[in-house]
Amino acid sequence: MDSRGNSGQGPLLILFCGLPGSGKTTIARQRARETGAIRFSTDEWMADLGVDFFDHIRDGLQARLDQLSKDLLERGQSVILEDGTWKREERERLRRLASELGAATEIHYFDIAIDELWRRLEIRNASPTFGTVPITRELLEECRLRLERPDDAELSLFHRTVVHR
Structure with a gap:
């Protein structure tokens, strides 16, 4: 693999879909090492800025990080978007954008039982x-209700799909 993370065939956009505690950060860091992709985590940026995780600036920061990831893909750099992409519309928008930019797409879907997530979160x-x-x-229950789980048809639209259970 080259620095684009795609065996020289162009950039790669790696998306993550999962609830808190599902293991997104662990796998995202691993994929960043494997591919050379730039990893974006809005939570880490919020922490770096010293801002409360639930502050109203989150949406603006997210929009700016989305633009930065697009700029990197346009320049041939692979990108990992670690945030949970809970909405089908968001995943589809990002997948289409990657396609328009000539990037391959990879999605990691974390299908973890709610009780297991809570066990992990208590430890964290x-x-x-x-x-x-x-x-x-x-909050975990609220998140669960907001998550639009990808079905097989949606997952088949990505070049590579990994389901974590």
């Missing part, structure tokens, strides 16, 4: 690391 909440959002059980 007890010893938080930099850039991790504290998640309550109530």
